Amino acid sequence: MSEVAGMTEMKISEHAELAAERKAGDEKTLFGFWLYIMTDCVLFASLFATYAVLHNNTYGGPDGSKLFDSGSVLTETLILLTSSFTCGLAMLAARARKKRQVIGWFIVTGLLGLAFLGIEIHEFIGLVNSANSWRRNGFLSAFFTLVGTHGTHITIGLLWMSAMIIKVFKTGLSRATIRRLSMLSYFWHFLDIVWIFIFTVVYMLGMR
Amino acid sequence: MASNKDYVIPEPEKESGSLPSYVFGFASSIILTLVAYFLAVKHTFNGYTLITVLVELAIVQFVVQLFFFLHFGKGKSAGFKLLTLVLMIFFVIVVVLGSIWIMSNLNYNMSPKHINQYMLQQSAEGF
Numbered sequence A: 001m002s003e004v005a006g007m008t009e010m011k012i013s014e015h016a017e018l019a020a021e022r023k024a025g026d027e028k029t030l031f032g033f034w035l036y037i038m039t040d041c042v043l044f045a046s047l048f049a050t051y052a053v054l055h056n057n058t059y060g061g062p063d064g065s066k067l068f069d070s071g072s073v074l075t076e077t078l079i080l081l082t083s084s085f086t087c088g089l090a091m092l093a094a095r096a097r098k099k100r101q102v103i104g105w106f107i108v109t110g111l112l113g114l115a116f117l118g119i120e121i122h123e124f125i126g127l128v129n130s131a132n133s134w135r136r137n138g139f140l141s142a143f144f145t146l147v148g149t150h151g152t153h154i155t156i157g158l159l160w161m162s163a164m165i166i167k168v169f170k171t172g173l174s175r176a177t178i179r180r181l182s183m184l185s186y187f188w189h190f191l192d193i194v195w196i197f198i199f200t201v202v203y204m205l206g207m208r
Numbered sequence B: 001m002a003s004n005k006d007y008v009i010p011e012p013e014k015e016s017g018s019l020p021s022y023v024f025g026f027a028s029s030i031i032l033t034l035v036a037y038f039l040a041v042k043h044t045f046n047g048y049t050l051i052t053v054l055v056e057l058a059i060v061q062f063v064v065q066l067f068f069f070l071h072f073g074k075g076k077s078a079g080f081k082l083l084t085l086v087l088m089i090f091f092v093i094v095v096v097l098g099s100i101w102i103m104s105n106l107n108y109n110m111s112p113k114h115i116n117q118y119m120l121q122q123s124a125e126g127f
Helices: A012-054 A070-095 A099-129 A138-171 A175-204 B019-041 B047-068 B078-109 B112-124
Strands: none
Touching (some): A012 A138, A012 B078, A070 A175, A070 B019, A138 A175, A175 B047, B019 B047
């Protein structure tokens, strides 16, 4: 065995063992992140429970059917769904070690996420300006808390996504980076799944 | 010679999905979303029928995305993921349905009529 400037030679079997160990470690890390996602679901459950209890407490004010715009709700839902799909495409590219495609698809995912956020913020501003802020009644209090918490998660996801895009651009697709991208994709898919229920329970049932 | 940083042995990736599975998941989710949207907006059903149908569509879409986007069931810790998923769903059901039940019960039992009844009863018993 020769040592060259600090680098040592390993046998192929030692490489395989090390790679297998690291892969098992990655598997555990991903499971740990899944566990966090499960707890985040319980958090959203408590916000849904609050909304379910308070959704009729309008204190004489307008309810969902008068406050929600079905067109923009459908639009933002389809946008977020598409971003979940493009996130999946980005992960396929990551597994195929195609760095440029990873960056490209995550940029698309991020832009769609930004569009979703834009529509949602526009809706919030409209509500606040029409004297329908969270201060008006229990219904709106619960609405802004639930939908706002989801929007906050989206914002954090977008910040994380920007950081990962820059990381991949600068240092490529190492195993650690792919592991982190996997966690980001879990997070992003989970946010779309939570939105399915917000779309259904808050908007669809609120507008009937 | 090798660096001990990130030597990757090429291996078939079992945990990832494939393009057809993502496309199928995406298309199904769009259809489920549009069906829910038009059922709600066109007022096709009323009351509890609508609620049931919409919630069922949401659950189906959740399962679709769970399998086709999150690749649930693949990978080595699939068993643990199933266990924690079931536990989470249990907590969600208890928190949501429990809150609705309790608050609805309180709302009913603390209406003015019921409070008056209760207070009259209590004073009749000498409290």
